[in-house]
Amino acid sequence: MKLSGGDLLMRALKDEGVKLIFGYPGGAALHIYDAIFRQKALQHILVRHEQGATHAADGYSRATGKPGVALVTSGPGATNAITGLATAYMDSIPLIVISGQVQSHLIGTDSFQETDMIGISRPIVKHSFMVQDAEDIPRIIQEAFYIATSGRPGPVVIDIPKDKTDPSKLYQYKRMKQVTLRSYKPKVVPHPGQIKKASKNLLSAERPVIYAGGGVILGDAHKELIALNKILKAPVTNTLMGLGAYPAADKYFMGMLGMHGTYQANMAMHNADVILAIGARFDDRITNTPSLFAPKAHIIHIDVDPASISKIINADIPIVGQVKESLAALIKEIKRSKLKIDSDALDSWNAQIASWRKTHGLNHDLYLQKTKSKMIIPQVVVQELYHATKGNAYVTSDVGQHQMFVAQYYHFNKPRRWINSGGLGTMGFGLPAAMGVKLAYPKQEVVCVTGEGSIQMCIQELSTCLQYNLPIKIININNEALGMVRQWQDMNYGGRYSASTYADSLPDFVKLAESYGHVGMKVTKQSELRQTLDKAFAMTDRLVFIDIYVDPDEHVYPMLVAPNGSLQDMWITKNKKA
Amino acid sequence: MLIENKPGALARVVGLFHQRGYNIESLNVGPVFDGTYSRMTVTTRGSENEVEQITKQINKIIDVIKVADFTEGEHHEYEFILIKFNKLKLTIKIQKILKPLGGKVLEKNTKVIVMSASGSSSDVEAAIKAIGKANLLEVVRSGSLGLHEGEKVLTI
Numbered sequence: 073m074k075l076s077g078g079d080l081l082m083r084a085l086k087d088e089g090v091k092l093i094f095g096y097p098g099g100a101a102l103h104i105y106d107a108i109f110r111q112k113a114l115q116h117i118l119v120r121h122e123q124g125a126t127h128a129a130d131g132y133s134r135a136t137g138k139p140g141v142a143l144v145t146s147g148p149g150a151t152n153a154i155t156g157l158a159t160a161y162m163d164s165i166p167l168i169v170i171s172g173q174v175q176s177h178l179i180g181t182d183s184f185q186e187t188d189m190i191g192i193s194r195p196i197v198k199h200s201f202m203v204q205d206a207e208d209i210p211r212i213i214q215e216a217f218y219i220a221t222s223g224r225p226g227p228v229v230i231d232i233p234k235d236k237t238d239p240s241k242l243y244q245y246k247r248m249k250q251v252t253l254r255s256y257k258p259k260v261v262p263h264p265g266q267i268k269k270a271s272k273n274l275l276s277a278e279r280p281v282i283y284a285g286g287g288v289i290l291g292d293a294h295k296e297l298i299a300l301n302k303i304l305k306a307p308v309t310n311t312l313m314g315l316g317a318y319p320a321a322d323k324y325f326m327g328m329l330g331m332h333g334t335y336q337a338n339m340a341m342h343n344a345d346v347i348l349a350i351g352a353r354f355d356d357r358i359t360n361t362p363s364l365f366a367p368k369a370h371i372i373h374i375d376v377d378p379a380s381i382s383k384i385i386n387a388d389i390p391i392v393g394q395v396k397e398s399l400a401a402l403i404k405e406i407k408r409s410k411l412k413i414d415s416d417a418l419d420s421w422n423a424q425i426a427s428w429r430k431t432h433g434l435n436h437d438l439y440l441q442k443t444k445s446k447m448i449i450p451q452v453v454v455q456e457l458y459h460a461t462k463g464n465a466y467v468t469s470d471v472g473q474h475q476m477f478v479a480q481y482y483h484f485n486k487p488r489r490w491i492n493s494g495g496l497g498t499m500g501f502g503l504p505a506a507m508g509v510k511l512a513y514p515k516q517e518v519v520c521v522t523g524e525g526s527i528q529m530c531i532q533e534l535s536t537c538l539q540y541n542l543p544i545k546i547i548n549i550n551n552e553a554l555g556m557v558r559q560w561q562d563m564n565y566g567g568r569y570s571a572s573t574y575a576d577s578l579p580d581f582v583k584l585a586e587s588y589g590h591v592g593m594k595v596t597k598q599s600e601l602r603q604t605l606d607k608a609f610a611m612t613d614r615l616v617f618i619d620i621y622v623d624p625d626e627h628v629y630p631m632l633v634a635p636n637g638s639l640q641d642m643w644i645t646k647n648k649k650a
Numbered sequence: 651m652l653i654e655n656k657p658g659a660l661a662r663v664v665g666l667f668h669q670r671g672y673n674i675e676s677l678n679v680g681p682v683f684d685g686t687y688s689r690m691t692v693t694t695r696g697s698e699n700e701v702e703q704i705t706k707q708i709n710k711i712i713d714v715i716k717v718a719d720f721t722e723g724e725h726h727e728y729e730f731i732l733i734k735f736n737k738l739k740l741t742i743k744i745q746k747i748l749k750p751l752g753g754k755v756l757e758k759n760t761k762v763i764v765m766s767a768s769g770s771s772s773d774v775e776a777a778i779k780a781i782g783k784a785n786l787l788e789v790v791r792s793g794s795l796g797l798h799e800g801e802k803v804l805t806i
Contacts, residue, residue, distance in 0.1 A: 190658055195669045199712040202657065219712060254806060255654055255715040379706035382699070 074242035077206035078107030081170070081237065083245050084213035086113040090141050092132065092511055093117070094125040098145025099185060100172030103237035117511065117540060120532035122149050124504040126156020127530070130167050131505025134491045135466055136512045137292065139166040139220050146172045147185030150231075151192065155498060158196040160227040162495025163313060164290055166220035167227040169193075173202070176233045189231045198226030206236040207243040218251040223258030224377040225290055260376065262393030262401050270348070270372045270389050271405040277346035278417035279368075280306040283329065283358075286313030286494070287351015287375060289487040291395035294318070297350065300403050305418050307425050309337040311352050312479055313494040320483035326425060327434065330358040332476040332628050335432035335642060335650060336425050341366050342640040343424075349373045351395045354384040355495070364638035374398045432630070432644050434480055447623035448598045450474065450549050454481040457519065457547055460605040465517040466509045468492065470502040470526030473555035476628040478521050500529030503546065507533060510542045517545070517609070524550040524578055524619075534588035537615050545608055546617045548581060551624040559627045563643070585617035595620045651708060652715040652806055655681050655688045659713040663690065666711060672696065672704050676729075676771070676793030687715060687806065691796045693771070715806050724799035730768045730792040731778070736761060737785055747780045762787070 075083060081104060085093070094117045097105045108116050119125040122144045129140030144153045150171045160167035173179065174186045190200050199219045201212045209232070216228040274280060282304070288297055294317050301308060301324060308318045309329040318325055327334035329341055341347065347369045352358070359365040362384050373380075373387035374395060381390045391398050439455040454477045457465075463483055468491040469475040475492055484490045491509060493501040506520040527548055537544060551558075552575040561569055582592030591614045595604045601620070608616040633641035633649065644650045653659045660679060667674050672694055679690040694704060701719060708717050720727070735744065741763055745753055751767035751774065758764075767777065771794050778789060798804065 191661070194658075194662060194665050200658070204657075253712070256712050377710070379703065379710055383703060 075245050076103070076107065076239045076242055077203075077209055077232070077237035078103045078239060079110065080206065080209040080243060080245055081213065081232070082107050082111045082114060084210040084247070085141065086111075087247055088213065088217045089138065090114055093141045093143050094119055094128040094132075094508070095143030096122050096125055096145065096149060098147075098149045098172065100146035100174055100234045101143065101149070103234060103239055104143065104170070104172065104232070106239065107237070116143075117507070117536065119504065119536050121530065122152035123155050123500060124507075124530050124533045124536065126153050126167065126169060127159065127498075127501050127504035128508035128511075128533075130156060130160045130165050130501075131468060131491055131508030132512050133160075133165050133167060133508070134505070135488050135509040137488065139168050139217055140508060141168045141170070143170045144172070145185065146174055146189070147187045149185075150187055150189040154192060154196070155500075157193055157227050157229065159493050159496045159498040159501060161196040161198070163286060163493065164225050165227065166225040168216055168220055168230065169227060170230045170232065173231045173233040175235045177235075179233065189229060193229045196227070197229050200229040200231065203230065203232045203236045206238070206241060209236070210245055210247055214248055214251050215253065218253075219256065223256075224287075224380075258376070260393050262374070262391050262398040264401070266389055266391045267398070267401045267405050270391060270402060271409055272411060273346055273370060273372060273389060274304060274306075274348060275406060275409060275411040275413055277306070278414060279340075279343060279345040279421045280304065280348065280418075281340050281344040281346070281369075282306050282308040282318075282348045282350065283311070283341065283352055284308060284314045284317045284350045285311040285352025286317075287395050288314055288317035291351060291376065292487075293351070293396040293399050294487045296396055296399035296403065298322075300399055300406075303403070303406055304413060305422070306348070307340050307422060309333065309341065311355075311358060311494075312492070314352065315479060315490045316484035316487040319485040321485050324422070326429070328479050329639075330355075331632050332480065332630065334429075334434055334480070335630050335644065336428040338630065338632070338639045338642060339428045340425055341369075342638060344369045346370050346372065349375075349387075350399070351375060353380045356384075359384060360632045360634060360637050360639050360641070366639065432650055436481065448595070448601060448620060449626050450477050450551065450622040451481055451626070452598065453547065453549055453601065453620055453622065454478050454521070456601050456605055457521070458482050460602070460609055461517050461519065465489070465519045466491065466506075466513065468502045468505040468509060468518070468520045470520075470522040470529075471497045471499045471556075472523050472526060473551075473559065473626075473628050474521050474523045474526075474549040476556075477549070480628075499526040502526060503530050503533050503544075506544045507536060507540075507542055510544050511540070519545045519547060521547045521549065523555060524548055524552065524581070525554045531584070534585065534590060534615070534617075538589040541613075543611070543613050543615050546615070548617065548619045549622055550578075550581070550619055551622050551626070552578060553624050555624070556628070558624070562627065562646075563631075581617055581619040585615075590615040590617055592616075593618045651690050651692070651717040652687050652804065653690055653711075654713040654715065655686055656713060659688070660690070662711050662713055663692070663708060666707055667692075667694070667704075670704070670707055672700070676791070678793040678795055689804075691794055693794045716804060718798070718804045720796040720798065723802070726797045726799060727770050728768060728795045729771045729774045730766070730795075731774055732756070732764065732766050732788075732790040733778075733781070733786055734762055734764045734788040735786050736763075738763065740785055744781055744785075747777050751777055
């Protein structure tokens with residue numbers, strides 16, 4: 073049977089295993105929307121803003137490991153998808169964005185709702201396609217999914233001029249057995265010589281550190297990582313994107329590293345003799361000043377993307393390969409080696425880390441203490457949330473202090489449970505991302521931890537949550553200010569709060585949630601916090617927006633001293649450097 | 651580098667230089683053999699690490715089939731130029747300057763003379779300087795073309 077371009081698209085998406093499309097209709101996409109109406113395999117989720125569609129598809133992908141799909145119209149629909157594309161690009165998320173385009177003969181004429189989507193999105197996609205012939209749609213979809221999900225994953229844009237989905241023109245549907253591109257060969261086998269060198273290096277290390285990033289989660293290599301450290305017994309730190317890659321409850325886990333990393337993780341990195349970097353990219357939030365980074369360390373770097381290796385920090389032993397295969401090869405080599413770990417050296421190294429943890433480590437029992445402050449402190453909110461959800465929730469966040477507090481105090485023991493915009497730092501990500509997660513896992517507890525600043529950037533999606541009955545729990549850590557901006561203004565700008573406060577003009581979030589058809593709750597006292605959370609989580613079939621007023625003077629610590637600081641230069645409190 | 655001869659492929663390469671803060675000194679591109687791919691020579695400047703990073707980043711572009719850094723080994727580097735001038739009394743002097751570069755007169759009449767020449771970029775650069783900017787109406791440069799010395803080839 074012959075199909076129209078729109079129907080070819082539906083069929084190709086179905087054959088890729090797509091179940092959900094997040095989107096928003098418009099003129100150039102109407103043939104596609106009509107094709108959606110004709111089929112039953114794919115469910116379309118109507119968002120309230122295209123940014124929401126991209127973040128929801130992104131959140132779905134981060135939680136499931138499958139590519140997320142968003143569909144937008146031309147012009148403003150396409151430009152509204154840009155922030156979501158950049159978010160996915162920075163965190164290497166396989167996101168497919170299909171954009172309607174004006175009819176081919178109108179391209180370049182400044183026609184209604186025309187924008188050069190391919191041009192605008194070029195720097196923030198892994199690849200993009202413009203459909204020239206409708207019959208190519210199935211091939212392009214196959215190639216797009218292959219590119220998005222293989223190698224270092226990333227977003228792919230497919231721009232489809234309206235005439236290519238014309239329902240009156242019909243084509244044969246063809247599916248290739250396998251995608252091959254002469255210019256793209258993402259499968260790389262780790263070099264055995266490099267694996268041997270790495271094994272020798274790790275086994276003779278006295279002060280090793282494993283520094284694992286988002287690549288371990290994207291590459292589904294957490295089991296290999298755990299297995300490797302059963303042998304190495306090295307302290308492990310995860311990046312913001314890597315949280316959950318190594319279980320937080322494990323005795324070798326030091327917490328996150330970097331700008332707001334734990335004291336022990338940053339000190340261990342600075343003093344290490346061997347650093348094994350896995351699927352991490354030595355981002356500027358991790359290294360602080362690159363020339364002062366880990367001065368004594370020999371660096372082994374495993375990454376599927378050769379361009380990530382020796383980009384910022386030179387790798388002594390570069391290993392280009394899929395993280396999973398590379399770790400498996402490394403484990404095999406280590407088991408075969410005659411060398412054994414230096415247990416005495418490791419014991420004293422782990423003891424050193426324990427002592428760092430004791431002096432300036434995070435206090436995970438703040439919620440048990442009687443607080444001096446009349447106001448709730450935000451760290452306690454996260455600790456209470458952890459206990460209320462027994463550490464099992466999928467937690468999405470927005471960007472700022474609340475995000476760092478979750479990273480520090482919610483202990484992620486499994487991968488894909490912590491969903492946040494790390495690279496781009498996109499406010500507005502949390503709520504739509506939570507929708508994507510909840511649609512993927514309707515029976516799981518999904519929590520969006522946000523702030524009163526971030527939540528207002530995509531608050532319209534509360535309406536989508538009602539339409540599709542998504543009982544997410546929103547924890548709004550409300551300090552009536554742009555907290556992280558305020559923190560920097562406190563520390564570096566003499567407390568001049570330029571454009572970071574708006575206390576008099578905040579909405580009544582309880583009423584706002586109610587007007588969207590949800591449940592709103594407000595908490596101002598710590599004594600009410602636990603019971604309110606318990607009440608909210610007991611309402612399993614309702615979205616509950618919990619507006620929690622916290623102390624606006626609380627800062628996130630530790631905080632690296634910048635500029636010109638190393639990883640051991642940290643503010644431990646407002647007035648104390650370690 | 652060899653890149654797919656597809657719409658937008660060139661823009662991806664050029665765009666990357668700008669996005670990553672690298673500079674393009676010269677650029678030459680054209681389809682070769684079956685026309686499904688183009689060969690492109692880019693001249694850029696940077697430390698060894700920077701050039702390695704540029705090469706890696708270019709390699710990541712899906713439409714790029716192969717990349718080679720010619721400065722890693724022995725190579726031929728060639729550039730083609732066209733010039734136009736109207737100071738006819740300088741003809742002999744200019745012909746003399748361009749002689750080692752295979753200077754050829756392509757058009758000669760009572761008003762203008764058009765010449766072609768070719769050589770390494772530095773020789774071409776020196777010749778243009780010797781002629782003098784003020785004596786030239788127009789200069790067109792092809793940008794460097796590169797090829798490995800010996801049996802080594804860059805092909806798909």
